[in-house]
Amino acid sequence: MNSSFPLPKPLKRGSGGAAGRAARLVVLGQSGVGKTAMTVRFITRRFIGEYDPTLETIYRHSTGIDGEMVQFEILDTAGQEEDNMLLEEKIKWGEGFLIAYSVTDRCSFDEVMRLRFLVNHAHACGRRGPSAADPPPALVVANKRDLQFDRMVSVAEGEALAAALRCPFAEVSARDSYEEVLAAFEALHREMLRQSGGSPGAHKRKMSSKIMDRMPRFPASPSVNGTGRTFTFSSN
Numbered sequence: 001m002n003s004s005f006p007l008p009k010p011l012k013r014g015s016g017g018a019a020g021r022a023a024r025l026v027v028l029g030q031s032g033v034g035k036t037a038m039t040v041r042f043i044t045r046r047f048i049g050e051y052d053p054t055l056e057t058i059y060r061h062s063t064g065i066d067g068e069m070v071q072f073e074i075l076d077t078a079g080q081e082e083d084n085m086l087l088e089e090k091i092k093w094g095e096g097f098l099i100a101y102s103v104t105d106r107c108s109f110d111e112v113m114r115l116r117f118l119v120n121h122a123h124a125c126g127r128r129g130p131s132a133a134d135p136p137p138a139l140v141v142a143n144k145r146d147l148q149f150d151r152m153v154s155v156a157e158g159e160a161l162a163a164a165l166r167c168p169f170a171e172v173s174a175r176d177s178y179e180e181v182l183a184a185f186e187a188l189h190r191e192m193l194r195q196s197g198g199s200p201g202a203h204k205r206k207m208s209s210k211i212m213d214r215m216p217r218f219p220a221s222p223s224v225n226g227t228g229r230t231f232t233f234s235s236n
Protein backbone atom coordinates (compact mmCIF):
# COMPACT_ATOMS: atom_id res chain seq x y z
CA MET A 1 0.00 0.00 0.00
CA ASN A 2 1.41 3.37 -0.96
CA SER A 3 0.50 6.23 1.39
CA SER A 4 1.78 8.89 -1.01
CA PHE A 5 -1.41 8.75 -3.09
CA PRO A 6 -3.52 11.89 -2.79
CA LEU A 7 -6.60 11.49 -0.63
CA PRO A 8 -9.78 12.96 -2.09
CA LYS A 9 -12.28 14.98 -0.17
CA PRO A 10 -14.90 12.75 1.46
CA LEU A 11 -18.06 12.30 -0.54
CA LYS A 12 -21.23 13.94 0.70
CA ARG A 13 -23.32 11.25 2.33
CA GLY A 14 -26.79 10.14 1.32
CA SER A 15 -27.80 13.15 -0.73
CA GLY A 16 -29.38 12.97 -4.14
CA GLY A 17 -28.19 16.24 -5.64
CA ALA A 18 -26.67 16.89 -9.05
CA ALA A 19 -23.40 15.23 -8.01
CA GLY A 20 -25.34 12.09 -7.15
CA ARG A 21 -25.96 9.86 -4.21
CA ALA A 22 -22.95 8.42 -2.38
CA ALA A 23 -22.65 4.72 -1.65
CA ARG A 24 -19.82 2.87 0.06
CA LEU A 25 -19.36 -0.76 -0.91
CA VAL A 26 -16.98 -3.37 0.44
CA VAL A 27 -16.12 -6.39 -1.72
CA LEU A 28 -15.42 -9.45 0.42
CA GLY A 29 -14.47 -13.04 -0.35
CA GLN A 30 -11.70 -15.55 -0.26
CA SER A 31 -8.53 -14.95 -2.19
CA GLY A 32 -8.80 -15.68 -5.90
CA VAL A 33 -12.61 -15.60 -6.26
CA GLY A 34 -12.40 -12.59 -8.56
CA LYS A 35 -13.11 -9.59 -6.31
CA THR A 36 -10.73 -7.32 -8.19
CA ALA A 37 -11.82 -8.71 -11.56
CA MET A 38 -15.47 -7.90 -10.78
CA THR A 39 -14.71 -4.46 -9.38
CA VAL A 40 -12.52 -3.48 -12.31
CA ARG A 41 -15.04 -4.95 -14.75
CA PHE A 42 -17.79 -2.82 -13.19
CA ILE A 43 -15.72 0.34 -13.35
CA THR A 44 -13.89 -0.04 -16.65
CA ARG A 45 -16.16 -2.53 -18.50
CA ARG A 46 -13.06 -4.59 -19.17
CA PHE A 47 -11.69 -7.86 -17.88
CA ILE A 48 -8.07 -7.79 -16.86
CA GLY A 49 -6.36 -11.10 -16.20
CA GLU A 50 -3.99 -10.68 -13.28
CA TYR A 51 -3.73 -8.40 -10.26
CA ASP A 52 -1.45 -7.90 -7.32
CA PRO A 53 -3.20 -9.88 -4.54
CA THR A 54 -1.76 -7.67 -1.81
CA LEU A 55 -3.11 -4.43 -3.26
CA GLU A 56 -6.14 -2.97 -1.50
CA THR A 57 -7.80 0.02 -3.02
CA ILE A 58 -10.80 2.25 -2.69
CA TYR A 59 -12.12 2.99 -6.16
CA ARG A 60 -14.38 5.92 -6.92
CA HIS A 61 -16.84 5.50 -9.72
CA SER A 62 -19.94 7.47 -10.74
CA THR A 63 -22.65 5.85 -12.79
CA GLY A 64 -26.39 6.14 -13.45
CA ILE A 65 -28.70 3.58 -11.85
CA ASP A 66 -32.46 3.73 -12.34
CA GLY A 67 -32.17 7.28 -13.67
CA GLU A 68 -30.11 8.61 -10.80
CA MET A 69 -26.35 9.27 -10.51
CA VAL A 70 -24.62 7.23 -7.84
CA GLN A 71 -21.10 7.95 -6.63
CA PHE A 72 -19.65 4.65 -5.54
CA GLU A 73 -16.69 4.24 -3.27
CA ILE A 74 -15.69 0.59 -3.52
CA LEU A 75 -13.20 -1.05 -1.20
CA ASP A 76 -11.71 -4.11 -2.85
CA THR A 77 -10.31 -6.09 0.08
CA ALA A 78 -7.39 -8.52 -0.04
CA GLY A 79 -8.81 -12.02 0.33
CA GLN A 80 -5.78 -13.11 2.29
CA GLU A 81 -6.86 -10.94 5.19
CA GLU A 82 -6.13 -12.92 8.31
CA ASP A 83 -6.73 -10.38 11.03
CA ASN A 84 -10.45 -10.31 11.81
CA MET A 85 -10.13 -7.03 13.72
CA LEU A 86 -8.68 -5.34 10.66
CA LEU A 87 -11.35 -6.79 8.43
CA GLU A 88 -14.07 -5.65 10.85
CA GLU A 89 -12.66 -2.14 10.71
CA LYS A 90 -13.03 -2.17 6.94
CA ILE A 91 -16.51 -3.63 7.17
CA LYS A 92 -17.56 -0.84 9.54
CA TRP A 93 -16.58 1.67 6.89
CA GLY A 94 -18.99 0.14 4.35
CA GLU A 95 -22.72 0.50 3.82
CA GLY A 96 -23.29 -2.34 1.36
CA PHE A 97 -21.43 -5.63 0.94
CA LEU A 98 -20.71 -7.76 -2.05
CA ILE A 99 -19.80 -11.19 -0.66
CA ALA A 100 -18.18 -13.21 -3.41
CA TYR A 101 -17.30 -16.83 -3.98
CA SER A 102 -16.15 -18.81 -6.99
CA VAL A 103 -18.38 -21.59 -8.35
CA THR A 104 -15.16 -23.58 -8.84
CA ASP A 105 -14.13 -23.40 -5.18
CA ARG A 106 -16.28 -24.90 -2.43
CA CYS A 107 -14.07 -23.45 0.32
CA SER A 108 -14.82 -19.97 -0.95
CA PHE A 109 -18.53 -20.85 -0.85
CA ASP A 110 -18.25 -22.01 2.77
CA GLU A 111 -16.48 -18.76 3.63
CA VAL A 112 -19.53 -16.71 2.58
CA MET A 113 -21.44 -17.58 5.74
CA ARG A 114 -18.58 -16.52 8.01
CA LEU A 115 -18.22 -13.22 6.16
CA ARG A 116 -21.95 -12.54 6.37
CA PHE A 117 -21.84 -13.08 10.13
CA LEU A 118 -18.80 -10.85 10.42
CA VAL A 119 -20.66 -8.09 8.58
CA ASN A 120 -23.73 -8.54 10.79
CA HIS A 121 -21.62 -8.54 13.92
CA ALA A 122 -19.57 -5.47 13.00
CA HIS A 123 -22.65 -3.43 12.19
CA ALA A 124 -24.83 -4.64 15.05
CA CYS A 125 -22.25 -3.15 17.45
CA GLY A 126 -22.80 0.38 16.17
CA ARG A 127 -26.56 0.45 15.63
CA ARG A 128 -29.48 1.25 17.85
CA GLY A 129 -33.21 1.51 17.32
CA PRO A 130 -35.44 -0.44 14.94
CA SER A 131 -32.84 -0.72 12.14
CA ALA A 132 -30.49 -2.64 14.47
CA ALA A 133 -32.54 -5.79 13.81
CA ASP A 134 -31.97 -5.68 10.04
CA PRO A 135 -28.84 -7.32 8.69
CA PRO A 136 -26.82 -4.78 6.65
CA PRO A 137 -27.52 -4.84 2.91
CA ALA A 138 -25.43 -7.47 1.15
CA LEU A 139 -25.41 -9.42 -2.08
CA VAL A 140 -24.02 -12.93 -2.46
CA VAL A 141 -22.30 -13.17 -5.81
CA ALA A 142 -20.99 -16.35 -7.43
CA ASN A 143 -18.23 -15.62 -9.94
CA LYS A 144 -16.54 -17.65 -12.70
CA ARG A 145 -19.73 -19.17 -14.07
CA ASP A 146 -17.91 -19.54 -17.41
CA LEU A 147 -15.87 -22.40 -15.92
CA GLN A 148 -18.73 -24.90 -16.18
CA PHE A 149 -16.48 -27.98 -16.31
CA ASP A 150 -14.79 -27.01 -13.05
CA ARG A 151 -18.01 -26.12 -11.26
CA MET A 152 -18.21 -27.34 -7.64
CA VAL A 153 -21.15 -25.26 -6.39
CA SER A 154 -24.55 -25.42 -8.11
CA VAL A 155 -26.80 -22.45 -8.77
CA ALA A 156 -29.39 -23.95 -6.42
CA GLU A 157 -26.86 -24.13 -3.57
CA GLY A 158 -25.92 -20.51 -4.11
CA GLU A 159 -29.54 -19.40 -4.14
CA ALA A 160 -30.33 -21.38 -1.00
CA LEU A 161 -27.40 -19.94 0.91
CA ALA A 162 -28.22 -16.39 -0.12
CA ALA A 163 -31.86 -16.86 0.91
CA ALA A 164 -30.78 -18.25 4.30
CA LEU A 165 -28.55 -15.21 4.79
CA ARG A 166 -31.35 -12.87 3.64
CA CYS A 167 -29.38 -11.57 0.66
CA PRO A 168 -30.16 -11.28 -3.04
CA PHE A 169 -28.08 -13.59 -5.23
CA ALA A 170 -26.31 -13.28 -8.57
CA GLU A 171 -24.16 -15.58 -10.66
CA VAL A 172 -21.70 -13.84 -12.95
CA SER A 173 -18.64 -14.26 -15.07
CA ALA A 174 -16.36 -11.30 -14.71
CA ARG A 175 -14.40 -12.74 -17.60
CA ASP A 176 -17.29 -13.07 -20.05
CA SER A 177 -19.89 -10.48 -19.15
CA TYR A 178 -19.83 -6.84 -18.16
CA GLU A 179 -23.65 -6.87 -18.10
CA GLU A 180 -23.79 -9.60 -15.45
CA VAL A 181 -21.34 -7.78 -13.21
CA LEU A 182 -23.15 -4.50 -13.71
CA ALA A 183 -26.47 -6.16 -12.79
CA ALA A 184 -24.92 -7.52 -9.58
CA PHE A 185 -23.69 -4.09 -8.46
CA GLU A 186 -27.03 -2.57 -9.37
CA ALA A 187 -28.87 -5.24 -7.39
CA LEU A 188 -26.77 -4.47 -4.33
CA HIS A 189 -27.46 -0.78 -4.69
CA ARG A 190 -31.20 -1.44 -4.94
CA GLU A 191 -31.01 -3.57 -1.82
CA MET A 192 -29.30 -0.68 -0.01
CA LEU A 193 -32.05 1.68 -1.13
CA ARG A 194 -34.78 -0.77 -0.20
CA GLN A 195 -33.46 -1.16 3.33
CA SER A 196 -32.86 2.49 3.94
CA GLY A 197 -36.08 3.80 2.45
CA GLY A 198 -34.24 5.69 -0.29
CA SER A 199 -30.99 6.85 1.26
CA PRO A 200 -27.96 4.53 1.33
CA GLY A 201 -26.11 4.96 4.60
CA ALA A 202 -29.22 5.86 6.54
CA HIS A 203 -29.36 2.35 7.97
CA LYS A 204 -26.38 2.88 10.20
CA ARG A 205 -24.62 5.49 12.19
CA LYS A 206 -21.46 6.77 10.58
CA MET A 207 -18.53 5.01 12.19
CA SER A 208 -15.09 6.45 12.24
CA SER A 209 -12.20 4.37 11.05
CA LYS A 210 -8.61 5.46 11.32
CA ILE A 211 -7.50 2.65 9.04
CA MET A 212 -9.91 3.66 6.31
CA ASP A 213 -8.83 7.28 6.50
CA ARG A 214 -5.37 6.11 5.45
CA MET A 215 -6.54 3.93 2.55
CA PRO A 216 -5.50 5.15 -0.92
CA ARG A 217 -8.38 6.19 -3.15
CA PHE A 218 -8.47 6.39 -6.90
CA PRO A 219 -10.91 8.07 -9.18
CA ALA A 220 -11.93 5.59 -11.83
CA SER A 221 -13.77 5.89 -15.10
CA PRO A 222 -14.06 3.99 -18.37
CA SER A 223 -10.91 5.84 -19.42
CA VAL A 224 -9.00 3.18 -17.54
CA ASN A 225 -5.65 4.92 -17.36
CA GLY A 226 -7.23 7.35 -14.95
CA THR A 227 -7.38 4.77 -12.17
CA GLY A 228 -3.84 5.48 -11.08
CA ARG A 229 -3.17 1.78 -10.67
CA THR A 230 -0.32 -0.05 -12.29
CA PHE A 231 -2.43 -2.52 -14.23
CA THR A 232 -1.46 -4.03 -17.49
CA PHE A 233 -4.70 -3.99 -19.45
CA SER A 234 -5.45 -6.66 -21.97
CA SER A 235 -6.51 -5.65 -25.43
CA ASN A 236 -10.06 -7.13 -25.42
Ligand SMILES: Nc1nc2c(ncn2[C@@H]2O[C@H](COP(=O)(O)OP(=O)(O)OP(=O)(O)O)[C@@H](O)[C@H]2O)c(=O)[nH]1
Pocket residue numbers: 029030031032033034035036037038048049050051052053054077078079080143144145146147172173174175176
Ligand atom coordinates in the same frame (compact mmCIF):
# COMPACT_ATOMS: atom_id res chain seq x y z
N1 LIG B 1 -12.34 -17.95 -15.84
C1 LIG B 1 -12.49 -16.88 -15.05
N2 LIG B 1 -11.44 -16.41 -14.35
C2 LIG B 1 -11.63 -15.32 -13.56
C3 LIG B 1 -12.89 -14.70 -13.44
N3 LIG B 1 -12.76 -13.67 -12.57
C4 LIG B 1 -11.49 -13.66 -12.17
N4 LIG B 1 -10.80 -14.66 -12.75
C5 LIG B 1 -9.39 -15.00 -12.56
O1 LIG B 1 -9.23 -15.43 -11.20
C6 LIG B 1 -7.96 -15.01 -10.69
C7 LIG B 1 -8.16 -14.22 -9.40
O2 LIG B 1 -8.86 -13.03 -9.71
P1 LIG B 1 -8.76 -11.76 -8.74
O3 LIG B 1 -9.71 -10.75 -9.24
O4 LIG B 1 -7.34 -11.35 -8.55
O5 LIG B 1 -9.29 -12.40 -7.37
P2 LIG B 1 -9.39 -11.70 -5.92
O6 LIG B 1 -10.58 -12.26 -5.27
O7 LIG B 1 -9.33 -10.22 -6.05
O8 LIG B 1 -8.07 -12.26 -5.24
P3 LIG B 1 -7.23 -11.61 -4.01
O9 LIG B 1 -6.74 -10.26 -4.48
O10 LIG B 1 -6.12 -12.60 -3.78
O11 LIG B 1 -8.14 -11.52 -2.84
C8 LIG B 1 -7.29 -14.22 -11.80
O12 LIG B 1 -6.41 -15.07 -12.48
C9 LIG B 1 -8.44 -13.81 -12.71
O13 LIG B 1 -8.03 -13.65 -14.05
C10 LIG B 1 -13.98 -15.22 -14.21
O14 LIG B 1 -15.12 -14.74 -14.17
N5 LIG B 1 -13.72 -16.31 -14.99
